[in-house]
Amino acid sequence: MSDPSRPVRTAAVIPAAGRGVRLGPGTPKALRTLGGTPMLVHAVRAMAASRAVSLIVVVAPPDGAAEVGRLLHEHPLAERTDLVVVPGGQTRQESVQLGLAALPDTIEVVLVHDAARPLVPADTVDAVVAAVRAGAPAVVPALPLADTVKQVEPQPPGTPEPVVGTPERALLRAVQTPQGFDLATLRKAHDIVVEGEGATDDAGLVERLGSPVVVVPGHEEAFKVTRPLDLVLAEAVLARRRATDGYV
Ligand code: C5P
Numbered sequence: 001m002s003d004p005s006r007p008v009r010t011a012a013v014i015p016a017a018g019r020g021v022r023l024g025p026g027t028p029k030a031l032r033t034l035g036g037t038p039m040l041v042h043a044v045r046a047m048a049a050s051r052a053v054s055l056i057v058v059v060a061p062p063d064g065a066a067e068v069g070r071l072l073h074e075h076p077l078a079e080r081t082d083l084v085v086v087p088g089g090q091t092r093q094e095s096v097q098l099g100l101a102a103l104p105d106t107i108e109v110v111l112v113h114d115a116a117r118p119l120v121p122a123d124t125v126d127a128v129v130a131a132v133r134a135g136a137p138a139v140v141p142a143l144p145l146a147d148t149v150k151q152v153e154p155q156p157p158g159t160p161e162p163v164v165g166t167p168e169r170a171l172l173r174a175v176q177t178p179q180g181f182d183l184a185t186l187r188k189a190h191d192i193v194v195e196g197e198g199a200t201d202d203a204g205l206v207e208r209l210g211s212p213v214v215v216v217p218g219h220e221e222a223f224k225v226t227r228p229l230d231l232v233l234a235e236a237v238l239a240r241r242r243a244t245d246g247y248v
Contacts, residue, residue, distance in 0.1 A: 010129055011055040011107045012047035012178065013099035016040050016115035017062065017088025022226050028061050029225070030115035031071070035238040037248075039225060040068065041075045042118030042238075047111065047178070048081040049122035052129040055107065056081060058115075059088040059099040096202060097190050103183065109133060110186060112202045113178035119237050120178065120222035127216050128180040137185040138206040141218035142173035176218040179203050185211055 020029025030040035040058065047053050056077075060068035065087040072083060086102045088095035096112055103110065109132045111125065124141050131139040148169050152161040179202050189205035199205045203213045225234050241247035 009054070009107060010052045010109040010111070011057060011103050011183075012053050012111040012113055013057045013059065013096060013103070014040070014043055014047065014113050014115050015059045015088060015092055015095040015099060016043070016068070017059050017095045018092065018116070019061075020116070023231070024228060028064065030061075031064075031068070032231075034118060034225075034231070034234050035242065037075070038071060039118045039234075040115045041072070043113060043115045043120075044072065044075075044077065044083070046118065046120050046122070047113055047125065048077045050125040050129060051080075052109075052126065052133075053111065054081060055103070056083050057099045057102045058083065058085045059095040060085050062087045062089065093190070093199070093205075100183075100187055100190060107183050109180060110183045111178035111180050112186070114224060116224045116226065117177055117222050118225065119234060119241075120176070121219050124176075124217075124219045124222055125178055128178055131214065131216050132180040132182060136214045137182040137211050138203050138213040139180040140175050140201070140203045140213060140215050141178070141222065142175045142215045143218045143220065145169055145172050145174055173215055174218075175201060175203070175215075176222040176224070177201075181206065185209070 016030035018029055023029050031038050034042055044056055047056050058068060065085050069085045084102055086098055089098055128139050128141055149167055149172060150163045151165040153164055155161045185206060189209050193199060193205045193208050207213055221237055225231060
């Protein structure tokens with residue numbers, strides 16, 4: 001699939017190795033369908049829709065790389081985007097690391113995008129890439145919060161949790177993907193930060209390096225499909241796009 005004569009600069013790594021337990025029992029989350037097409041295929045197309053992205057690395061469930069490879073073969077991309085599938089790990093951090101290991105040295109900018117955010121618009125992807133190319137080592141799309149957030153002291157299920165603080169809502173952002181990075185910076189962050197130290201996204205690892213991370217506007221359609229209700233919303237967004245934008 002690759003054309004070795006063409007320089008590749010921006011790649012997207014899509015961790016898709018999670019089981020998706022919160023969505024209920026069944027197929028791994030990334031392989032569940034939205035409007036008849038696997039969620040992962042939507043996520044891959046969303047990255048390929050950005051003209052900047054010339055290589056996509058999909059990180060598949062450890063025992064499902066062949067199946068994912070077959071699936072993506074059945075849903076081909078336009079010629080200009082190369083696609084590689086690698087097996088993932090036990091945690092998201094490990095899966096991303098395995099994806100980064102598959103990138104050639106020609107890559108300078110990398111996006112990390114959750115397969116669980118299948119409907120992120122191309123404009124959001126482009127805005128993240130542009131901010132990295134403009135010199136920011138780490139860029140995250142994010143939205144202001146609608147809900148007030150409480151910090152609590154966690155208790156066993158059934159026991160009310162004491163509130164220990166209320167961060168000022170105007171200062172908080174809900175972070176989405178794709179998160180964009182200077183590849184050398186993200187590799188360093190993954191090498192240095194030990195698994196289990198509580199970083200729930202890639203930018204969090206870069207923050208621990210002491211490197212700056214900036215936020216650009218996210219998009220409400222870049223939400224993460226986590227719980228059953230999210231599937232209902234995703235189907236509705238997809239149906240609207242198909243009716244009005246000719247989206248496949
Ligand atoms: O579990 P969560 O919703 O945070 O997962 C975010 C993304 O990380 C999903 O796309 C999921 O498939 C991926 N993941 C992974 N490897 C794991 C766990 C999660 O690639 N071991």
